[in-house]
Amino acid sequence: MNPILVYCKRDLVRWFRGKWGFIAAMAMPAAWLIFVGLALPIRFTDHYIDFVTPGILAMTVLSASLAGGGLLILDRMLGFFNKFLALPPPRESILFGKILVITIRGVIQSTIILIFAFLLGARLYSPTQLIGTYIILFIFGALLSATATTIAIYLDDHDQYAAANAMISMPLFFTSSAMMPYDVMPDWLEPIAKVNPLSYAIDGIRILKTGEIPVTQISILSLLCIGVVTLAVHVFRKVKI
Amino acid sequence: MAPTSSDNQSLQEYPLVTHSLTKRFGELLAVDTLTLSVGTEIFGLVGPNGSGKTTTVLMLTTLLDPDSGDATICGYDIRKHPRRVRESISYVPQDMAVDVRLTGRENVIMFAELYGVKNPVERSNEVLKILDLLDRADKRAKVYSGGMRRRLELAQALVHNPKILFLDEPTVGLDVAARKKIWEYIRTLRNDGMTVFVTTHYMDEADRYCDRVAIIDHGRIQAVDTPARLKGMISEDIISVSIAGTFTGIDVPGVKFAHQEEDTLIFHCENGAAALPLVKDALSDAGNQVLSMSVRQPSLDDVFLHLVGPGEDKSPFKSSTFRNMMGKR
Structure with missing residues (x-):
């Protein structure tokens, strides 16, 4: 069995047997869907839940990825990381294992959120739109999980990571196009939202909904992803304790 | 004793050879020109907390780069061929790290797969049997006692038949019976031809179970010999x-x-x-x-005090290590 898959399987099994991590990770996006998607008095569209669902999907992947970085922190704190580093497989297989497991987690959670959104009245996606959505979420998840795992290498403990996590996730979400389209944004927010990687994922899914292929968004996300993963591999190869 | 550099014959005979291995952390000289040759034996590196034992093991297991000096493990240079070194060794760190949500068997199979063992399931079964864990193998490691967790870690380490086994404080946090059992397994391994490199700050255990002991303090080896001869040194x-x-x-x-x-x-x-x-x-x-x-x-404690004098433990206390020793997750 490939070491990447061994590492991935280990974390997946731990996650499923842990239960609470799974439930807790679902709570926030679900709350957003209900309280924001259904309750917010919005004037620019009469079907806000359709508009906000791509944003909530991206948010689910974002929070899953940032929480996933904590896996590496725990491995380091509990001594697993040292054991893994002393094993023969190339060290970047630890990284790829984490990227894979975190992305899988993110995609599983987004699936549940998507089903939940449909139940709350969002218009159904066509099979092509679904496939496109999953491709975007997967690339986006790989980008974010590589970022989170690399940050986790540099931070010493869980508290610091939780702080870094909070510092990244909220601003990233609110400065994206998740909540509102660019034309109703305040002028100062628009340029920020347009370079926010979260917006690329969200806009990509929205463009899919109009029946077009979001080539620009997918390309930019892919390039970012390749860049960050290359950097992360470099960091992992050099890592010493 | 350490061979000289011209002594190529014995360099090949020793699975583990270090030469002037040195590591600094800022101002602190953690390991100071450490030169050792370890054969097929239970070799104990003993000294107080913070004396450089773990740093030495981390360098020998390729987790930390030495600042100067070199070491060869089974003929492979730790800096030039780290991957070869990692294939020849196993390392059990001080923190007791077993996946409590996995069963004992799953824990071992995972390592067998990571080591690239040909038949991971059968081989895991074998080592679980050797370490007397077979009857509890399909229980989650959460219910394992400290001694069982340590044995599970040994099983993980042994699954690929390493030539050298590194154990960092293998008996910390275990009760007397569990300690004895761990040491008995270590002895069996040595008898089967494995080199076991152990660090410990329990002098009595080193005295009883190690074939040779190196006493280390402030990163420097103070003496290397059999426990009997070290004790004979004082009176x-x-x-x-x-x-x-x-x-x-x-x-x-x-x-x-x-x-x-x-x-x-x-x-x-x-x-x-x-x-x-x-x-x-x-x-x-x-x-x-x-x-x-x-x-x-005389005991090894006396030898130690004779060589380095009574000192105070100045190493920073690692709360994570403590938590792991207590088995809390």
């Missing part, structure tokens, strides 16, 4: 005396004052039983009231 007997009053020194032929721990004086001498009354008289003459006296054989 035949140790006399310890509890006194009242201030000790000002006595002069008894053949008896050497070693050190004082609070009200207890430690003397080294060749024939303790004969020297006992002489020491008592000399102390009474010096105005000290003798409260109790005893004669015993």
